[in-house]
Amino acid sequence: MTLDMAKEGQRYRIISLPETTSVRAQAIRFGIAEGAIVTCTTVIPGGPIVIAKNRQELAIGRGLAQKITIEAITTVPVNNNFMVRRRAYGLSRPRP
Amino acid sequence: MACHDLDHKLNFSPDVRKIVLAGNPNVGKSVFFNAFTGMYVDVSNYPGTTLEISHARVGNDLIIDTPGVYGVSSFNEEERVARDVILGADIVINVIDAVHLERDLFLTQQIIDMGIPMVIALNMIDEAARQGIQIDVDKLAKLLGVPVIPTIAVKRKGFEQIKQAVATARPGNKLEILEDMLSLVPKKVKNQAEAIIILEGDPYVAARNRVKPLNHQEEIYLARRSRVDEIVKLVLKENYSEAFFNIRLSRLMIQPLTGIPFLVLILWMLYQFIGVFIAQTVVRITEGSIMQGYYEPFIINLVNTIISPTSIIGTLLVGEFGILTMPVTSVVGLLLPLVLGFYLCLSALEDSGYLPRIAVLVDRILMRIGLNGRGIIPIILGFGCVTAATITTRLLGSSRERLIATFLLALCIPCSAQLAIITSLLMGLGAKYTIMFVAIISSILVLAGTALNWLLPGKSDDLLIDLPPLRWPQPINVLRKTSNKAVNFIKEAFPLFAGGALLISFLQITGLLVTIQKLLEPITVGWLQLPKEVANAFIMGFIRRDLGATGLFNLSLSPAQTLVSLLTITIFVPCIASTLVIFKERSWREGIIIWTSILIIAFLIGGIVSHILI
Numbered sequence: 001m002t003l004d005m006a007k008e009g010q011r012y013r014i015i016s017l018p019e020t021t022s023v024r025a026q027a028i029r030f031g032i033a034e035g036a037i038v039t040c041t042t043v044i045p046g047g048p049i050v051i052a053k054n055r056q057e058l059a060i061g062r063g064l065a066q067k068i069t070i071e072a073i074t075t076v077p078v079n080n081n082f083m084v085r086r087r088a089y090g091l092s093r094p095r096p
Numbered sequence: 097m098a099c100h101d102l103d104h105k106l107n108f109s110p111d112v113r114k115i116v117l118a119g120n121p122n123v124g125k126s127v128f129f130n131a132f133t134g135m136y137v138d139v140s141n142y143p144g145t146t147l148e149i150s151h152a153r154v155g156n157d158l159i160i161d162t163p164g165v166y167g168v169s170s171f172n173e174e175e176r177v178a179r180d181v182i183l184g185a186d187i188v189i190n191v192i193d194a195v196h197l198e199r200d201l202f203l204t205q206q207i208i209d210m211g212i213p214m215v216i217a218l219n220m221i222d223e224a225a226r227q228g229i230q231i232d233v234d235k236l237a238k239l240l241g242v243p244v245i246p247t248i249a250v251k252r253k254g255f256e257q258i259k260q261a262v263a264t265a266r267p268g269n270k271l272e273i274l275e276d277m278l279s280l281v282p283k284k285v286k287n288q289a290e291a292i293i294i295l296e297g298d299p300y301v302a303a304r305n306r307v308k309p310l311n312h313q314e315e316i317y318l319a320r321r322s323r324v325d326e327i328v329k330l331v332l333k334e335n336y337s338e339a340f341f342n343i344r345l346s347r348l349m350i351q352p353l354t355g356i357p358f359l360v361l362i363l364w365m366l367y368q369f370i371g372v373f374i375a376q377t378v379v380r381i382t383e384g385s386i387m388q389g390y391y392e393p394f395i396i397n398l399v400n401t402i403i404s405p406t407s408i409i410g411t412l413l414v415g416e417f418g419i420l421t422m423p424v425t426s427v428v429g430l431l432l433p434l435v436l437g438f439y440l441c442l443s444a445l446e447d448s449g450y451l452p453r454i455a456v457l458v459d460r461i462l463m464r465i466g467l468n469g470r471g472i473i474p475i476i477l478g479f480g481c482v483t484a485a486t487i488t489t490r491l492l493g494s495s496r497e498r499l500i501a502t503f504l505l506a507l508c509i510p511c512s513a514q515l516a517i518i519t520s521l522l523m524g525l526g527a528k529y530t531i532m533f534v535a536i537i538s539s540i541l542v543l544a545g546t547a548l549n550w551l552l553p554g555k556s557d558d559l560l561i562d563l564p565p566l567r568w569p570q571p572i573n574v575l576r577k578t579s580n581k582a583v584n585f586i587k588e589a590f591p592l593f594a595g596g597a598l599l600i601s602f603l604q605i606t607g608l609l610v611t612i613q614k615l616l617e618p619i620t621v622g623w624l625q626l627p628k629e630v631a632n633a634f635i636m637g638f639i640r641r642d643l644g645a646t647g648l649f650n651l652s653l654s655p656a657q658t659l660v661s662l663l664t665i666t667i668f669v670p671c672i673a674s675t676l677v678i679f680k681e682r683s684w685r686e687g688i689i690i691w692t693s694i695l696i697i698a699f700l701i702g703g704i705v706s707h708i709l710i
Contacts, residue, residue, distance in 0.1 A: 021297075021313065026560055028317040029166045031198045031325070042347050047460035048469065048559050050350065055227070057346070059456040061468055061559030065202055096584045 001072070003049055011073040014053075020065040030058055039072060040080035053060050063077035102184030106149060112158040115262065116185035118178065118207065120200050121164030121588040122449060122564040123193040124219050126150075126573050127249035129161040132259070144584055147177050148580060156493065160185075163167045166199070166562070167555065168206050169313075170297050173490050176300065183289055187216045187265045189258065194224035194231055195565070196248075197332060201404060202322040204240065209320070210266035210289035213266045214242045214478075218260050221246040229331040239327045241268035273319050282307045301438060318612075344568055346453065355457040364449070366441050374437035375516030381428030387609065391429075395420050408605055417600040423593035433587060434512045436582050438480040443577040447569035453560050458560050466544025466552065467492070468559040471562065474501050478509035485509070485672040486681060493557035499686065500548045500556075502678060507694050508541045518662055521648065525655045536663060609635075625710045626657055632669045637665050637674060656709040664702030669695050 014036045014092060017024050031053050032038060041057065042050040048059045060068070103110045117125045129418040133152035162181045163174035170176045182188060188207050189555045192200035207214060210298075213282040218233060237244040243261045246653055247254030252668065274292065279289040285305045293301045295312050302309035349355040379542060396405060403410050409510050414421050445451055451473060461467030478485035482505050489501040510518055522530045603609040613620075624630070648661055669675065679687035 008617045023560065024165070025169070025317055027315055028314075028321050029199075029202050030562060031321065033318060033321050038663070042350055044350060044352065044456065044460065047352075048456050050563065050690070051454065054196050054198060055565075056564035057458075059350070059452070059469075059559060059563055061459055063555075064464075064560060066560030086177070 001047050001070060003040075003060065003068040005053070005060050006043065006049055006065075008040055008043055008082070011037060011039050012070040013073055015069040015071055018064070024063065030083060032058065044085065101179055102607050105180070106151070109157060112153070112156055113156050114160060114184060114186045115630055115678070116160045116181055117191060118161060118162050118182055118185075118188050118203065119164060119191035120166055120169075120193065121202065121562070122447075122567070123191045124166065124249040125161060125164065125191045126576070127570065128157065128191055128217060128258070130246075130253070130572060130576065131249075131252060131434055132254050147173060148584065149177065149181065150580070151169055165203065166292065168204055168210070169296060172301050179293065179298070179301070182210070182212065184289075185212055186634065187262060188212050189262070190214055191219050191249075192387075193219045194221045195227060195229065197231070198324060198328050199562075201240075201327060202320060203272070205320050205324055206292075208242065208271050208315075209274055211267045211270065213265040213267050213287060215258060215261045215462060216240070216242055216244040217245050217247045217249075217254065218244050218247050220684035222248045222251070229335060232331045232333070236331045239269070239330065271316070271319050271323055273316070274689050277312060277316070279694065280310060280312075286297050299609050300692065318439050338541045341613075348567075349450065349453045350425050350456045351603055353451075358616070359454060359457060369441065370434065370512060371516065371519055374433050375512075375519065378433045378437075379516065383425060383662050384432050387425040387429035392425060392441060394425070395424075411605060412598065412601050415601055415604075417597040417604070419594050419597050419601075422597045423590060425595055427586060427590050430516075432582065432586060434516060435480070435497065436578060438512050438580040439581045442477070442480065443574040443581075444569045446577075447567070447574060450567045451566040452497075452563050455559065455561055456563070458685060463556065464549065465504075465542060466549030466556050467497050467545070468556055469561065470561065471497060471501050474505060475509060475633060478505045479515060480512050482506065482670055483512045483677050484585070486677045487612065489681065494553050494554070496552050497556050499552065499682065500545060502682060503548060503690055504541060504545055504688060506674060506678060507544055507697065508537050508667055514666070517649075518666065521658060521662060525658060529655055529659050532690065533659060533662060536701070536705065537624070537666060540667065540697075544697075588673070596636070619699060623699065623706070624660055625706045626653070626661055627651055630661055633661065633665060634668060637668055639676075654710075656706075660706040660709070661704050663705055664698050667694065667701055669698070 003012070014032055014034055016034055017027050017032075027033065032051070036053060038048060038051040038053045041052045044050075046062065048061050049065045050057055050059045052058070102108065102114075108114070117129055119125045129150060129152075133150075133154060138151055138197070147163055152159050160181055165175045165178040168179045168182055168626045170179060179440045190204050191206060204214075204216065216237075218231065221231070224231065224618065231246075233244050233246055243264050243266075245254050245257045245261050247258065274295075277295055277543070278291055281294055285291045285294060285307060290301050290305060294307060295303065295310050296316055297311050297313045299309045349358055364556050392414075398419065399405060399410060403413075405411070405414050411418065414417060416422070454472055454476075455469035457469070461546040462469055462471050473491065474485045474488045476490055485505050486502055489498045489505070492498050492501055518533075522533055600609075603612070612635060613628050613631040616634070617628050620626050620630045620634075621628050629651055630645060630648070633651075647657065647663070653661065672679065675687070675691060678690060682690070
């Protein structure tokens with residue numbers, strides 16, 4: 001699948017980036033090289049997709065997102081007791 | 097040699113030690129710069145760019161600030177300037193954001209690879225702690241091979257330690273793969289830092305050394321990225337413990353449903369501050385009371401003691417467009433408060449991290465007119481000064497986007513000074529005409545953008561933008577930025593105003609003004625159905641847009657005529673300064689096409705509206 005199909009709160013692995021040199025170089029600088037794991041934080045309807053890697057947020061235009069292939073990550077980290085981490089992985093609120 | 101190049105470009109003495117502050121955008125570099133340098137700072141425009149470089153002499157050292165960049169190469173103007181300044185550095189103080197180590201260390205490693213002695217200021221260590229991030233500082237220093245000092249810039253913590261650490265600055269641990277790769281660079285490139293940049297394929301640095309750029313960027317970048325990720329893994333301990341208010345606010349700002357009302361609110365506040373408070377209340381005092389009340393009578397009396405104000409020289413000096421009256425009053429009384437107010441807001445917006453979020457919000461709409469979200473930045477700037485905004489179109493990715501943005505700016509974005517006059521004229525006409533004015537101008541913007549997007553070959557670049565954390569702007573930084581920009585602006589505006597005043601006076605004295613009015617009669621009277629004196633406004637409008645609109649004040653026009661003339665003046669060709677910048681930024685050919693097509697569109701729209709309404 002491509003990044004424009006990403007869902008908010010879901011984690012993905014970047015499989016491939018487009019060939020354009022400048023786009024690739026920028027992406028690598030921001031830490032989203034092939035293989036990087038990112039969380040989709042916001043999808044703007046018809047507009048850009050915002051992804052986060054740790055605390056770094058990046059907005060990616062829809063056209064570019066269509067050229068980035070990703071795969072969904074289903075495994076959840078072992079330690080998921082914290083609210084923020086749960087939110088980052090798209091989990092429901094912890095049971096009391 | 098690069099360092100000589102830098103000395104030459106910014107007029108530095110070659111024997112001082114150059115200490116360069118470098119880092120990603122929004123990491124607090126300027127706070128360090130202000131703390132190290134104190135009061136006496138020089139701001140130079142970096143030749144061939146819009147960027148200003150702050151530098152200050154402290155003892156035998158020269159401290160130089162650089163634009164915030166994510167890496168050293170030449171993707172945009174900021175990077176090219178930062179690259180040249182860093183290449184000329186004796187020591188780099190690299191400011192990094194403890195919360196965004198992964199991102200920031202990329203630049204750090206790149207400067208280390210260039211072999212420049214370095215000290216790291218690990219800034220915002222308190223914010224990192226609050227977010228549950230623990231960094232093993234000693235291990236980080238050991239892995240990078242350079243001193244690392246934890247700091248809290250906003251609380252001025254760690255500054256003394258940084259100053260002391262400068263003495264222990266040293267080159268760090270380079271990437272291993274570079275050892276072998278360096279042999280690929282021709283021997284004649286003596287400077288190792290430049291050799292690295294050439295390996296990474298920078299065409300400018302390669303050209304300067306008269307060699308071909310090499311093509312190892314991706315290889316080096318990937319190696320650097322994995323090295324940085326490895327370091328981060330070793331030094332960072334995270335402990336998620338806090339819910340982020342900022343993340344939620346950030347989401348609200350970029351989601352259309354909440355983001356658009358928020359944007360409208362911000363714009364309304366800006367309008368209240370600049371358009372109402374400054375343009376009306378403050379300007380009434382500075383222009384009306386101070387300049388026209390005290391300054392002008394004073395200077396006219398002074399000239400009167402030497403020469404009669406009605407003589408030719410007297411008219412040139414203190415007449416309606418006298419060089420001692422009109423330019424001084426407009427620049428000091430009218431423009432200075434407006435420009436200060438505008439840059440104050442803009443600097444605060446810039447420092448808060450909101451601008452990239454506006455870009456995300458409007459990306460979808462701007463794609464339709466051939467720009468991506470980033471294009472909103474020159475357009476917002478255009479409401480301050482179209483000339484300055486035209487220069488910032490350089491930050492747009494492709495030549496196609498730059499052309500579209502330049503054209504739209506010249507066509508239908510009124511600058512702050514003009515906007516103030518348009519507002520006060522429209523206020524007298526009531527809501528109906530104001531809505532008509534805004535509606536017509538915005539439809540022209542959309543239509544022209546859509547048409548250009550359709551006509552021009554190719555496709556615009558997609559958005560790829562970093563969303564910095566939202567922060568309250570630091571008042572000192574905002575004030576410093578504002579004053580730097582305002583001073584530069586006034587320096588540029590004053591000679592143009594003076595020249596314009598001279599030209600108009602000359603036309604008046606020689607009687608050419610009347611001839612021009614007669615020549616334009618078929619257009620002004622016949623087609624636009626306005627009095628022939630409106631021609632003055634057009635001529636003055638070419639010198640400065642706001643001057644043109646001011647010219648309408650003294651004419652007795654019906655509401656419909658005022659609307660027609662305001663529309664025509666707004667769309668009408670950009671002022672001399674903008675025109676010159678357009679010619680400089682684009683080519684002569686494109687400049688002439690832009691200029692004439694705008695002229696035609698202005699009279700066409702004006703005439704059509706006139707024939708419907710009058």
